[in-house]
Amino acid sequence: MQQNSKPVDDSHQTPKTPGSPGFEPARQMAYMRRAVKDNLSRKIQAMLNSCVNCGMCAQSCHYYCSTGDSDVIPVKKFEKLTRLLRTHFHPLKSRLPFYGSKDQPDEQMMAALYKAAYEDCTLCGKCALTCPMGINTGEILSLARAMLCSIGRLPSGLVHPVETAFEVGNYLGLTTQDFVENIEWIAEELGDEIGVEGFTIPIDKQNAEVLYIPHPLEARDLPFLLMYALKILYAAGEDYTVSSYDFDTVNYAYYQGSKDNMMRIARRMLDAREKLQARSIALAPCGHGYRVMRWEAEKYLGKRFDFPPVQSIVELIDRYIHQGRIRLEKNKYEGPITYHDPCNIARRGGVIEPPRNVLHALTSDFVEMQPNRARNFCCGGGGGLASTGDFGKLRVTAGKKKAEQIRQTGAKIVATNCFNCMTQIRDLSKAYELGIEVKSVVELVSESLIM
Amino acid sequence: MQTVYYIILVPMVYLAFAVFIVGSIVRIAKIFREPPNPTPLEIHPVKKPGWLWTLTDTFLFPTVRRHKPVLWVFLMAFHICLLLLLIGHLELLADFAVFQVIPHEIFLGNGFVGLILAVCLLYFLFRRFVTPVKDLSVPEDYYLLILLFLVVIFGSEMDWARSWYDYGEMEVTDYRTYMLSLVMLKPELPYSTTFSGHSFMLILHVFFANLFLMFFPFSQLMHAIFSLPMNKLRRG
Incomplete structure (x- = not known):
């Protein structure tokens, strides 16, 4: 090869x-x-x-x-x-x-x-x-x-992001000022969309129930994705906040293999929670970020966190639906939907059923990949491969199995819960002409919300 | 020639057992010298009770059954027969009332245990000539399988001769005298073990078994010892 x-x-x-x-x-x-x-x-x-x-x-x-x-x-x-x-x-x-x-x-x-x-x-x-x-x-x-x-x-994709994360606090080098401005802009847009005058997004609110940590890409390049997540939190009436100190779920140091660097980045998130005295942390869709905060950091420290386990936002959504805090329009999306289990969230993270519950609430045409759940195949974008430009060709070759799996389901939409998986499956869709849309579960839910 | 026989049947057996025990301890110690893992890593979904699933994983190979059913049948047959074989050899030492719950003659299985083992070993060996297993096999794999096959075949021949063809020169009592004397550290070779027509089988059997034991701690055969703790680690 x-x-x-x-x-x-x-x-x-x-x-x-x-x-x-x-x-x-x-x-x-x-x-x-x-x-x-x-x-x-x-x-x-x-x-x-x-x-x-x-x-x-x-x-x-x-x-x-x-x-x-x-x-x-x-x-x-x-x-x-x-x-x-x-x-x-x-x-x-x-x-x-x-x-x-x-x-x-x-x-x-x-x-x-x-x-x-x-x-x-x-x-x-x-x-x-x-x-x-x-x-x-x-x-x-x-x-x-x-x-x-x-x-x-x-690989270069594992060097610069970590360096930047150490210097600035997130892997993209987004400054706090920019972040706050973006959040304010999102608040305006979101306020218009849901028709609430003077809608604000709580930044650095003390004693909130949930501290939502976005993916920096959401905050900079794809503000709509962040908007989706915040809309759900708002619709559920959650007492949430975002931190201006840490807004980075990503932890590429984990993929470097260096445990110390990993903890240095993870520590920042823990500090952010400590400062705001938030009760729990919810993470944006990010595979390895979830894995680090849910399991690896505790393993490194040798003890459990003194706050409830870190959750992926999908787990929150599942709870909201279960408690009736949000209502969803069923079958807004046409065609079969399948779910790709990100390795770090399902097999190595333990979040297996929540996304399925959510998708069942969204559509009556949910199809499973074969194999699925913990035995699902990796999309080929993990391990830091999706962040390194040089590995593009390699990723497409290694993703052939995933492409076959997706084709077999005949799904129109592939939902997933991880940024790297989304990037990779989009690339696969192009390379193998799968004709699918790749969407985050958060996006699907947010678009189907009945306010 | 009798000197060679003696060396194989007595000093080499002691040497083999010494190497086996010391080597295994050293190999295990090497692992325990490393710092322990802070907390176990679970594989999801977590199933309770963990220890029960660990035992299932270790002794029933559910992952193999799932992916390679044919291999699983041979693996199960092989390992069950290996257990029966171990019991059989223990019974050559003395009578154990526990094993006689199902009444049987010594040696256990009327010759079929050895036959099944030999067939399984051939299957494992020929499996190694097909991709992808061919690509990852190392000389050690072939060596071990052939060695084990030789042990089994010579051991079984003695059994077959007795149980299928009424060969009566080497009796259970002779084996028992020989093995007990080894255990008691007063080695004694009954006349039939070195001078009868089939004594070459015994000598080759013991010779290859010695090699096998001596090789055990330095090879992947250690999976016999490691599989339980490894599966426990996986289950968290």
């Missing part, structure tokens, strides 16, 4: 990753050793030790299903890491002559590892469900990502 299509060469452009030191070649080994030490847990070690080479994982990986290339079978991907750990990081074996070495691994090995970790795996975790031993290749490869991140070898 793409084995020779693209040289892996992001290292010379932007070697500086936030939070990591310089990258003189001589010290790279030391950095990687530290990354291994920090990230190699009992679980990963156990996973590396218990593969039986049964090959069950092949059919579960959308890369293999799409390309049939034996190099992208999950076991072959993490084998590259295993080999590197054995020959260069093992305390004894790395000292054996003709076998190991204490020096920097050669370029070929590093390039193979980079390809396996960043290009050929979206960390979707479907293989963990299929493996009889429960080996999660995604988790193993986040160790590889951490190692590569420690020497600054990252």
Whole structure:
């Protein structure tokens, strides 16, 4: 497949990753050793030790299903890491002559590892469900990502957003002033639409029930998406607020594999809630953002948050419908609607039924993909691939399985709950001429609201 | 020649067991030396009670049944027979009242356990010549399967000779004398084990089994030990 299509060469452009030191070649080994030490847990070690080479994982990986290339079978991907750990990081074996070495691994090995970790795996975790031993290749490869991140070898789409997030507070570099202005503009528009004079959106309101964290893209480029979400919150009579300190669900540092960087970004959201004393946090549709705030941050801190679990806005909508706080016009959209389960929200996040309840309330023609729910295939845009421009072609190739799945349902609209998935499925729709519309669940609900 | 027989049947067995036990402990210790995972990672949807699902995952391979039903049949047959085989060997040591709940002769299964195992092993081996399994197989996979096949085939032949063709020179009592003496650390080789016509089967069986045991801690065979904790980790 793409084995020779693209040289892996992001290292010379932007070697500086936030939070990591310089990258003189001589010290790279030391950095990687530290990354291994920090990230190699009992679980990963156990996973590396218990593969039986049964090959069950092949059919579960959308890369293999799409390309049939034996190099992208999950076991072959993490084998590259295993080999590197054995020959260069093992305390004894790395000292054996003709076998190991204490020096920097050669370029070929590093390039193979980079390809396996960043290009050929979206960390979707479907293989963990299929493996009889429960080996999660995604988790193993986040160790590889951490190692590569420690020497600054990252795809460009995972460098700048994180840098900007550290400097400005969100990955797009949107200033607080712009954000507030945009929110005011949205308030005006929304006020006109629903016919309420002097409608305002509460910014930095203390003690609100829900702190809604938008996706910065919503706040800058796609204000209508943000408007949809706010309209639903308003219609439900929710006591909500948005923060002018943090308005970024995105956490690309998680895809870098660097747990510390991930927490630095996540901390900002926690601080924002702390400042406003909001009771809970609701997140805009974002797969990995949800995963980080719902599970990974707590895992990193080693304790539960002292506020109710972070929710995706879809869970809120489901609750509103259930409690009768919002009413929806059924079948406003014609044609069958299907739902794509984002890996980080369904399989690795646990939000499986709420979006289905919502869609059942919206349409009587809801069709499921096969397989669905936790066993759904990754769209191919996860793992930070959708944020890197160079990976466009790769994403389309890897998304063939998803395109087939969508075509099989015969749906006119694909609803989903994740920005990366939306981008990716739109690209797939173009490349494979699926003739579908890709919409966020929030958008569908908002358009069908009966005020 | 008798010296070689002796070495295989006595010192090598002790060596194999030593390597097996020490190696396994070292391999497990290597994993436990790493820092523990802060909190377990659940796979969704979470099903309760977790430990029960863990046991199901570990011993019934539901994921394999879902995706590869044929492989699952062979896997189940193989592992059940392996268990019966283990019981059979224990019964060569002494009589266990527990196992005689269903009355049977020693060795268990009247020869069919070994036959099923051999067939399963051949299936596993030939499966490795078809893509995608072909592409991910490493020499170790073939080596282990062939080695295990040799262990099974020579072991079974002794059983088949006794149970199907009334071969009477090597009796259960002879095996029992030999194995008990090994356990008691006073090795003793009954005349029939080294001088009868079928003694070469016993010697080859023990030889390959020794190799198998010695290779165990350094190979993927450790899945026998790891699969339970791994599945527990997955279930959270």
